[in-house]
Amino acid sequence: MTTSATPTAVHVRAPGKINVFLKVGSLLEDGYHDVAIAYQAVSLYEDVRAYSADDFSVEVTGTVELSRVPTDGSNIAIKAAQLLARSTGYRGGVRLHIDKHVPVTGGMGGGSADAAATLLACDTLWGTQVPRERLLELAAELGADVPFALTGGTAIGTGRGDQLSPALAKGNFQWVLAVADFGLSTPAVYRELDLHRDRHAQDIYPATTAPTVDANVLQALRAGDPHMLADTLYNDLQAPALHLEPSLSAVIELGEQNGALAGVISGSGPTVAFLAADLDSALELQIALSAAKLTVVRATGPVHGARIIGA
Numbered sequence: 001m002t003t004s005a006t007p008t009a010v011h012v013r014a015p016g017k018i019n020v021f022l023k024v025g026s027l028l029e030d031g032y033h034d035v036a037i038a039y040q041a042v043s044l045y046e047d048v049r050a051y052s053a054d055d056f057s058v059e060v061t062g063t064v065e066l067s068r069v070p071t072d073g074s075n076i077a078i079k080a081a082q083l084l085a086r087s088t089g090y091r092g093g094v095r096l097h098i099d100k101h102v103p104v105t106g107g108m109g110g111g112s113a114d115a116a117a118t119l120l121a122c123d124t125l126w127g128t129q130v131p132r133e134r135l136l137e138l139a140a141e142l143g144a145d146v147p148f149a150l151t152g153g154t155a156i157g158t159g160r161g162d163q164l165s166p167a168l169a170k171g172n173f174q175w176v177l178a179v180a181d182f183g184l185s186t187p188a189v190y191r192e193l194d195l196h197r198d199r200h201a202q203d204i205y206p207a208t209t210a211p212t213v214d215a216n217v218l219q220a221l222r223a224g225d226p227h228m229l230a231d232t233l234y235n236d237l238q239a240p241a242l243h244l245e246p247s248l249s250a251v252i253e254l255g256e257q258n259g260a261l262a263g264v265i266s267g268s269g270p271t272v273a274f275l276a277a278d279l280d281s282a283l284e285l286q287i288a289l290s291a292a293k294l295t296v297v298r299a300t301g302p303v304h305g306a307r308i309i310g311a
């Protein structure tokens with residue numbers, strides 16, 4: 001029989017994401033950009049287990065390349081746990097175990113999913129009962145994509161990407177993801193975009209005009225029509241990512257030659273997300289890309305945000 005109301009271990013699962021649409025506004029004075037994003041959470045998950053402990057530690061396992069994942073205090077999961085402890089006055093620590101399935105530095109928000117899962121896991125483990133709205137605020141402090149990993153589904157993100165409003169999406173979309181064996185740094189890709197815009201005096205979004213998600217993206221999501229959505233996939237970070245890693249152009253072309261409705265760099269890349277018409281075409285595309293010696297995973301979306309699997 002347990003004597004305490006709080007559990008001694010909690011398991012939370014949080015999804016990776018694809019940016020179906022990403023428009024970048026002007027560089028703001030605080031060094032960030034205004035963005036307009038259509039996010040979709042996809043069925044590649046991070047499993048975070050939190051165990052009672054006196055101090056903070058993290059262990060990482062998984063099916064993806066793990067060499068770029070820190071296991072010290074710079075791991076975003078540790079930062080999430082410490083932020084929650086600070087903001088609630090909780091005095092203990094936590095031992096975290098992360099089982100990663102989202103490609104690292106792939107533009108699919110794996111670290112953000114870890115942070116979101118950790119917030120939820122520690123809140124449950126510690127019995128701190130932080131209201132949902134406050135949890136979302138803490139998530140935004142940790143990173144622009146962290147609130148979306150909590151909410152999941154399909155959503156529009158504005159501001160730095162952290163001001164979320166849900167988007168209606170019907171049915172399921174079939175994604176095939178070509179995962180690179182290298183990472184791309186998000187700040188480096190933004191820097192490349194700024195350099196390009198400076199060189200071409202191309203400040204297309206005056207500071208007073210925030211970027212928005214095109215209406216036809218919302219319509220395609222609402223209709224649940226992959227053909228319509230394929231026509232609207234868009235990413236302002238694609239050109240700078242391809243400039244930094246020209247080999248990715250051939251990957252996009254290969255996918256589109258092998259039945260993908262369209263391919264787009266996800267977030268700051270280097271993962272290329274291909275949208276397929278249905279499960280059969282997704283399977284065929286997966287086989288074709290694998291035959292070309294690419295690392296490929298399949299995923300469907302939308303899926304749930306971070307949720308408790310066991311406590």
Ligand code: ATP
Nearest residue numbers: 068075076104105106107108109110111114145267
């Ligand atoms: P996003 O799509 O949100 O821009 P990403 O998917 O491109 O992110 P991540 O895999 O989330 O990138 O991590 C980016 C960097 O953060 C890595 O270089 C890594 O060193 C650092 N990092 C810190 N904590 C983690 C974590 N738990 N998992 C992965 N990377 C982490």
